Amino acid sequence: MLTLKSFSKVIAASTIGLSVLSATSAAHAVNLVPQQEGEIKLTNLACLSETNPKCIDTSLGAIGYKVTSLNYDSKFSVSRLFSDKRGTANDYSAFGIKFSADDEGTNPNAFQEYWLRPVAYEAATEKIGAPRTTSSKRSNLIAPPGAVVGTVTATLPSTTETTTSSNGTKTITTTSSETITVTSLKNSKLVQEITTKKTTQATTITPGKAVENGRLEVGRFQFDFNKPLAGLEFSFFDVEESNYTGILSYVNGLGKTISIKELLTGGKDGNRQSLMLKDVQSFIVQLGNPGKKYGNSNSKFSTGDGANLQLETVPEPGAVAGLSALAVLGMMSKRQRRNKAA
Ligand SMILES: [Ca+2]
Ligand SMILES: [Ca+2]
Ligand SMILES: [Ca+2]
Numbered sequence: 001m002l003t004l005k006s007f008s009k010v011i012a013a014s015t016i017g018l019s020v021l022s023a024t025s026a027a028h029a030v031n032l033v034p035q036q037e038g039e040i041k042l043t044n045l046a047c048l049s050e051t052n053p054k055c056i057d058t059s060l061g062a063i064g065y066k067v068t069s070l071n072y073d074s075k076f077s078v079s080r081l082f083s084d085k086r087g088t089a090n091d092y093s094a095f096g097i098k099f100s101a102d103d104e105g106t107n108p109n110a111f112q113e114y115w116l117r118p119v120a121y122e123a124a125t126e127k128i129g130a131p132r133t134t135s136s137k138r139s140n141l142i143a144p145p146g147a148v149v150g151t152v153t154a155t156l157p158s159t160t161e162t163t164t165s166s167n168g169t170k171t172i173t174t175t176s177s178e179t180i181t182v183t184s185l186k187n188s189k190l191v192q193e194i195t196t197k198k199t200t201q202a203t204t205i206t207p208g209k210a211v212e213n214g215r216l217e218v219g220r221f222q223f224d225f226n227k228p229l230a231g232l233e234f235s236f237f238d239v240e241e242s243n244y245t246g247i248l249s250y251v252n253g254l255g256k257t258i259s260i261k262e263l264l265t266g267g268k269d270g271n272r273q274s275l276m277l278k279d280v281q282s283f284i285v286q287l288g289n290p291g292k293k294y295g296n297s298n299s300k301f302s303t304g305d306g307a308n309l310q311l312e313t314v315p316e317p318g319a320v321a322g323l324s325a326l327a328v329l330g331m332m333s334k335r336q337r338r339n340k341a342a
Contacts, residue, residue, distance in 0.1 A: 217306025
């Protein structure tokens with residue numbers, strides 16, 4: 001267990017370690033945000049299109065990563081994620097999304113940079129159709145050998161078919177059928193009447209629409225890297241409300257899950273804040289929060305607080321003393337320094 005004395009040493013050592021780390025690794029840091037606009041390909045949702053928005057696969061290469069969109073708010077379905085250059089308009093209106101050059105309530109031209117930008121979606125609607133039965137009858141059939149007078153009902157196992165239309169609407173059709181065979185004696189001959197009843201029931205699931213024309217920048221995502229990263233710097237843009245945007249947990253190179261729940265304090269319009277993690281295999285990040293209009297009465301905004309994310313590698317220089325102390329703290333905040341720089 002750490003005594004108070006040794007704990008303050010750890011902090012001192014790690015603070016030194018951090019500044020050395022930033023100074024020596026700056027040249028090798030890699031921006032992990034694609035330097036082009038489009039939609040980030042998710043593991044659990046197909047891209048809207050291949051070309052407009054362009055579908056961007058981030059999973060390739062040594063520092064590649066896969067992104068999974070997670071449920072955040074029960075009133076919404078999972079969000080999509082875009083790479084967006086702030087300050088330029090994007091018209092993806094075929095999919096109900098329009099990014100403005102000047103977004104509502106923000107000063108976007110401060111950073112003509114690419115940011116990972118979530119787009120919240122309304123929940124899907126499910127419509128359960130009434131079962132429909134059709135029946136057909138064939139009479140006066142000659143009974144096969146071995147048939148006896150009486151009624152036999154046979155039920156076939158039901159089958160389910162799912163089709164997806166180009167707008168994403170899913171139709172799940174369940175079909176069941178039964179045949180009723182009545183065998184009787186007619187003019188000294190055995191004849192049959194066979195009735196086939198077919199019942200179909202369709203459930204339609206229509207995906208929700210992008211909220212606020214795609215400008216509610218809210219979502220929760222899991223990033224999984226192809227291999228563990230020595231260090232990762234997170235930059236958050238425009239976090240104005242406290243305790244919603246930040247990192248919920250991460251998994252280190254040994255596969256251990258660390259629930260840190262490092263949520264940021266809201267700042268001024270257009271502010272930028274940073275966090276750093278060391279030894280990261282994967283992490284879960286939460287961006288923004290839905291506003292009053294979407295049932296979040298705690299929000300100070302009607303249409304919520306949107307937030308964007310940038311990611312940059314922070315390679316570990318082998319010879320830096322004190323760096324391992326960072327592992328004890330897990331995460332450092334560079335917020336203050338960043339604010340000065342911006
Ligand atoms: Ca743009
Ligand atoms: Ca703002
Ligand atoms: Ca905001």
